[in-house]
Amino acid sequence: MAQGAYGERLGRSFNLETPPTLGSRTERGHLIVTELLRDKPGFGFTEPIAPESAYLLGLQLRGITHHELWVDGRSIPVSPIAPNTTHLFDLECNPVCYTNEPFHDLFFYVPREALAELGGDDGKSAPRDLHWPRGAFLGDEVIRHIGYALLPALHAQQHTNQTFVDHVLLALRSHLVTTYGGFRAATAIRSQGGLAPWQERRVKELMRTRLADGVPLIELARECNLSTSTFVRAFRRSTGMSPHQWLMARRIDSAVALMGDHSRSLADIALLCGFADQSHFTRVFTARLGVRPGVYRANLPKSQP
Incomplete structure (x- = not known):
């Protein structure tokens, strides 16, 4: 099966190579986020994307003054794009965009099949279709926070916290079907x-x-x-606690055990315990224990094994 509209395939439509991409497996597919960044003007038209039963949810990290949008070959009235607003593109309707300005977007690939999975435990499926004003870029704070939460993981040089990525993308799916699909999951109260x-x-x-x-x-x-x-x-x-919170707690426990070995650097301990880098380790450690790792370690006896 051909790759969907994410990662390198989506990058080609915007004349970008190997864009940062993260994904989460669902029961019958994937949820994918791709970051697209172009700092230079003069882009032009997106290349057509093969129709498929999926949506692209675009979070605009940078505003755009002038752009144009076609859906099924018809021009759609649009307004200037404010930063941190969102638009939903239905990939069954052949969307094509034009802009001559730099852009910075996060695109979330959401197959209809992944939406319908959500209510499957009691035999009632969530809706496959979402309702979005055509051509509108909406200010959705939940989507904005989800996008910014994923940016550090998209740029991580080492480990990607897959459990965290799963939680965030599955939360996005739940938000979409309840806010734009009119779904109220029976499983939430069952x-x-x-x-x-x-x-x-x-x-x-x-x-x-x-x-x-x-x-x-x-x-x-x-x-x-x-x-x-x-x-x-x-x-x-x-x-x-959530699985992600439990995992973070165990990683901190493991890091504390390793910090008694003063031959190991904090950067090495961070990677051994599954943190993206030392900065990520420091943030999580400080939030959990109320003290920075370096300060904590300085108070450990040198002779501790």
Whole structure:
């Protein structure tokens, strides 16, 4: 099957090579975010994208004064684009854009099939179609925060926290179907139970053994024979935190244990424990323990193994 409108394929439409891309597997597909950045003027028209049953959600990180949009060959009235606004492109309708200005966008690839998965636990599917004013760029604070939360991961030089990426992209999917699809998930109020003891033991063991790389949420859910959304809710009920929060806590525990070995640098410890870099490690460590790693380590005895 041909690649969808994300990553290098989407980059070619905007005359960009190897754009930063992150993704999350769903039960029957993927959710993908691609960053497109062009600092020079003189771009022109996007190349046509093969029609498919999917949406492209564009978060505009930079404003654009003049642009044009065609859908199914028809010109659509548009206004100047304010920074941090969002537009939804239906890839079944052959969208083509024109601008002569620099741009900086995050494009979220959302297949209709991935939307319909959301309500699958009780046999009721979420809607496959989203409702968006044609040609409108909306100020959606949830989408804006999601986009900016993913920017550091898109630029990470080392490890990407896959569990975090999964959480963020799945949260985007839930927001889209409830806000623009009119969906109210029955699963949100259905079961108040948590994981069975064997399920909790299994997924915790799996996350501990793959602490540095992380485990995709869909893989954890499959270990429990649950959908991803049901697994995340059940895990939170059982542990009081999300899988991502639990993983971060274990990574900090592992880092604390390694910090007694003064032959290891903080940068090495950060990578060994699955943080993107030392800066990411410092932020998480300080938020959790209230002190920077260097200060914490300075108070450890040199002789501690």
